[in-house]
Structure formats: structure tokens, C-alpha cells
Amino acid sequence: MLLGSGLSVFAQPKASFDKTMHEFGTILWKNPVTATFKITNKGDKPLVISNVTTSCGCTVTDWTKSPILPGKTGEVSSTFDAKALGRFRKSIGVYCNASDKPVYLSFRGEVTADPKNYTFTHPYQIGAIRLNKEEIEFDDANMGDKPTIELLIANTSDRVYTPVLMHLPPYLSAVATPDKLGRNRTGKIKVTLDTEKLPKLGLTTASVYLSRFPGDKVGEENEIPVSAVLLPDFSRISxxxxxxxxxxxxxxxxxxxxxxxxxxxxxxxxxxxxxxxxxxxxxxxxxxxxxxxxxxxxxxxxxxxxxxxxxxxxxxxxxxxxxxxxxxxxxxxxxxxxxxxxxxxxxxx
Structure with missing residues (x-):
């Protein structure tokens, strides 16, 4: 009985966040952006997020509603509406059963009104298409998860552009929204990783290629490296x-x-x-x-x-x-x- 009691006292959830601050940099006016924070349960009991509060009405939050088992990972996200120009810094409070006090997470950046200057919001260029990332990185993935990454794109050409990622490996899928972009318009490609199709634990790398025009070929100029890190499962250790x-x-x-x-x-x-x-x-x-x-x-x-x-x-x-x-x-x-x-x-x- 004493041994059982001791183990019960020891067993508890433990929340570990991948970061406490998210840097947006410069974003466009009236283009909502989302900060995502990964939370890992490094304790011995299920971790439950009961509520997430915001510092203002300009943000909308979401979080993993189901219990996060030991060794597993969940998410807390906050979407900022970007309707006010200038610099911003916002915070959210995460309430969970790992602490009596909330854990505060923050994000910051600057909202600009210039819809044609994509140098700051989309710093990487492939032909006449600008991107917010030069790599697609899926960090800290667990088996069974299907994490997503949004690749933001801007069309600076003088014609309608159809965003397409070519040579996707079997463990990746991609959907463009909208499927056609007019001149000086922005959109995104949502890339989803199916961890159950990854070939092995640890690092898997590949390259995908952004089509710049109909019939485009693959090459170094339109290559986008992709990496996925599949973590070991510690939920069954003694x-x-x-x-x-x-x-x-x-x-x-x-x-x-x-x-x-x-x-x-x-x-x-x-x-x-x-x-x-x-x-x-x-x-x-x-x-x-x-x-x-x-x-x-x-x-x-x-x-x-x-x-x-x-x-x-x-x-x-x-x-x-x-x-x-x-x-x-x-x-x-x-x-x-x-x-x-x-x-x-x-x-x-």
C-alpha cells in the first residue's frame, strides 16, 4: 500500500512547450496569421488543457481538446486578425492540470499596409513567385500525427498563376488556396505530413519543386528542401x-x-x-x-x-x-x- 501511494504521488503530467515566443516579422494588413505552439507531456499522467485565454479580442485560440498521453504532443494555436497597422505583441494563457498557474505564451510582429511589397513577408523568390519559406520542416513529429505547414506565396508576375508543388513523396500531400492567383495576389499551399508513411525513425529528407508556369520542369532554381523528424515513442517505458x-x-x-x-x-x-x-x-x-x-x-x-x-x-x-x-x-x-x-x-x- 505504501509503495502504491508513493507511485501515485510521483505520477503527474508535465507540460513542455517548444517555445514561449513566436516571431511573425512583418505581415500584411487584413491577412490573419496563426502562431502554433507544440506542447509535449513529459510526465506520467495524461495532460489536459482546460482553457486558453487571450489578452485581447483580436485573437482566436484553439488547442488539443483530448488528453495528451505521456510522451505525446499536442498543440495550442492563436490566430491574429492583423486589422491594426503597426507593431503588436499579444499573449495567451494556457490552463492545464500540470500547474496551478497558467503558462503564458506570446507572439509579436508588425502589420504593414503595402500590398505590393512582399520583400519582408515573402523574402524568398522562385521566378516571379515569392515565398515565406525556403525550406519545409516538420520537427518533432510523432507516429500517427498528421501535422501541416502553410507555405505562403505571392504572385508578382503579370499573369494568373496556378500554385503547384511537384514531385511530392508518398508521405506528403499539398492543397493550394486559392487554386489560382491573380497579379499581386497572395495565397498559400497547405502541406500535410502523414507520419505513418515515413520510412523510418529520425530524419527523412526529400525535395519538392514549385511550378512557376504550366509545363515547368524541376531543377535547382525551383527546388524546396523538405525534412521530417520522427521522434521515438516513450509512452511505454517502465x-x-x-x-x-x-x-x-x-x-x-x-x-x-x-x-x-x-x-x-x-x-x-x-x-x-x-x-x-x-x-x-x-x-x-x-x-x-x-x-x-x-x-x-x-x-x-x-x-x-x-x-x-x-x-x-x-x-x-x-x-x-x-x-x-x-x-x-x-x-x-x-x-x-x-x-x-x-x-x-x-x-x-
């Missing part, structure tokens, strides 16, 4: 494993390598240490593009053990790849199942 978890520690999570000529390469080393109470497993280790290479001496570390990870940047590949150079690690550390190491390196002009 109580003993929860009480004695591994814990990963890195000597650095960002490397600065400067500029590289085409015939140069540069390497740096990161020390990986297990500061937890059980064996740490590096289940997956991948790079997001061919500009980087990575080597790890050990994949399993006992408590207190260390190993070296060597990351190399290749100058001859920097010019040919799109997207940010970075390394992904998938581990059995339930508090850090995914680690991203960013590498700041550019091609020498």
Missing part, C-alpha cells in the same frame, strides 16, 4: 526507466566555421557525455544536406562516459545545396530525444 533515465550533454550545439572556398573543408569536434543514470543510445545521426559530414566514435555510452563527434563542412557542396547546414541526433533520452546542431558556414565568394 517506471524504473523513468526514474533512472540517460541524459545527454554536448560541449556545443552550434559550430562557427566561417567561409570556405570550393576546394576547402573544415572540421570541428564536439564532446558527447552521458550525465544520466542508464545507458545513452544514439539511435540516429544524420545531416540535413551534403554540405556536412559527421563521424561518431561510440553510439552507446554508459553513465559518465564520453565520446567525440567530428563534424566536417565541405566547400564544394555549399554552393549546390539549399537549406541550413545542421546535424540531427535521435537519442533514448526522453528529455532530449532530438538534438539539432547548427553549423554556421558559408561559401566564399
Amino acid at each position: 517506471q524504473q526507466e523513468r526514474l533512472n533515465p540517460p541524459a545527454i550533454h554536448l560541449s556545443a550545439k552550434e559550430l562557427v566555421m566561417g567561409e570556405l572556398a570550393d576546394d576547402e573543408k573544415r572540421s570541428q569536434t564536439i564532446i558527447v557525455k552521458n550525465v544520466g543514470k542508464s545507458n545513452l543510445e544514439i539511435r540516429d545521426l544524420q545531416v540535413f544536406n551534403s554540405a556536412l559530414g559527421v563521424q561518431l566514435k561510440k553510439r552507446v555510452l554508459k553513465p559518465g562516459a564520453t565520446t567525440k563527434m567530428k563534424i566536417t563542412a565541405y566547400g564544394h557542396n555549399l554552393r549546390r545545396v539549399k537549406g541550413s547546414p545542421r546535424v540531427l541526433m535521435i537519442t533514448n533520452d526522453s528529455n532530449s530525444p532530438k538534438i539539432i546542431i547548427n553549423v554556421k558556414v558559408t561559401s566564399k565568394k
Whole structure:
């Protein structure tokens, strides 16, 4: 009876948000935008969001209504109507059974009235079409989820444009709204990931291509890299494993390598240490593009053990790849199942 009582006291939900602030940057007047915050239950009991409040009537909230099981992820979103010009900062309060007090999340940006200048709202260009993203990234996906990403598009050509993403892999689908854009009009392509069709745990990468005109072909100019990270499932680990978890520690999570000529390469080393109470497993280790290479001496570390990870940047590949150079690690550390190491390196002009 005493043991059962002790376990009951220990078991509780724990809410962990992927961020507490969302940056919109510059957005267009009368074009509503949505901030989405992912919430992961890192506790031992189902996490229930009971209510989400707003700081003003200019925002509309939504959230995962069903209980979020241990190890699973839900969402809290807030849509801003963008009817007032100028800078804005808004907040929402999330009430859940993991705390007696609400958790406050914020978003900010600036509303502009110029409908023809898409430099700030759609900074990336493919032909006469401008986009708000140069990559499509599905981070922290769990098996069974079907997350979506909105690719905002602006037509700066002098003709009607039909938005189409070509060469979609089997795990992606895309719907354009509206299906035709007039001159200087904006729209979006909603891209949906089916996690059950992903080929493996960890990182899956591909490329899709934005059609610029009817009969367009695929090439580097209209390529959009896609990445999806499928996280391991910790919902079935034992109580003993929860009480004695591994814990990963890195000597650095960002490397600065400067500029590289085409015939140069540069390497740096990161020390990986297990500061937890059980064996740490590096289940997956991948790079997001061919500009980087990575080597790890050990994949399993006992408590207190260390190993070296060597990351190399290749100058001859920097010019040919799109997207940010970075390394992904998938581990059995339930508090850090995914680690991203960013590498700041550019091609020498």
C-alpha cells in the first residue's frame, strides 16, 4: 500500500512547450496569421488543457481538446486578425492540470499596409513567385500525427498563376488556396505530413519543386528542401526507466566555421557525455544536406562516459545545396530525444 501511494504521488503530467515566443516579422494588413505552439507531456499522467485565454479580442485560440498521453504532443494555436497597422505583441494563457498557474505564451510582429511589397513577408523568390519559406520542416513529429505547414506565396508576375508543388513523396500531400492567383495576389499551399508513411525513425529528407508556369520542369532554381523528424515513442517505458533515465550533454550545439572556398573543408569536434543514470543510445545521426559530414566514435555510452563527434563542412557542396547546414541526433533520452546542431558556414565568394 505504501509503495502504491508513493507511485501515485510521483505520477503527474508535465507540460513542455517548444517555445514561449513566436516571431511573425512583418505581415500584411487584413491577412490573419496563426502562431502554433507544440506542447509535449513529459510526465506520467495524461495532460489536459482546460482553457486558453487571450489578452485581447483580436485573437482566436484553439488547442488539443483530448488528453495528451505521456510522451505525446499536442498543440495550442492563436490566430491574429492583423486589422491594426503597426507593431503588436499579444499573449495567451494556457490552463492545464500540470500547474496551478497558467503558462503564458506570446507572439509579436508588425502589420504593414503595402500590398505590393512582399520583400519582408515573402523574402524568398522562385521566378516571379515569392515565398515565406525556403525550406519545409516538420520537427518533432510523432507516429500517427498528421501535422501541416502553410507555405505562403505571392504572385508578382503579370499573369494568373496556378500554385503547384511537384514531385511530392508518398508521405506528403499539398492543397493550394486559392487554386489560382491573380497579379499581386497572395495565397498559400497547405502541406500535410502523414507520419505513418515515413520510412523510418529520425530524419527523412526529400525535395519538392514549385511550378512557376504550366509545363515547368524541376531543377535547382525551383527546388524546396523538405525534412521530417520522427521522434521515438516513450509512452511505454517502465517506471524504473523513468526514474533512472540517460541524459545527454554536448560541449556545443552550434559550430562557427566561417567561409570556405570550393576546394576547402573544415572540421570541428564536439564532446558527447552521458550525465544520466542508464545507458545513452544514439539511435540516429544524420545531416540535413551534403554540405556536412559527421563521424561518431561510440553510439552507446554508459553513465559518465564520453565520446567525440567530428563534424566536417565541405566547400564544394555549399554552393549546390539549399537549406541550413545542421546535424540531427535521435537519442533514448526522453528529455532530449532530438538534438539539432547548427553549423554556421558559408561559401566564399
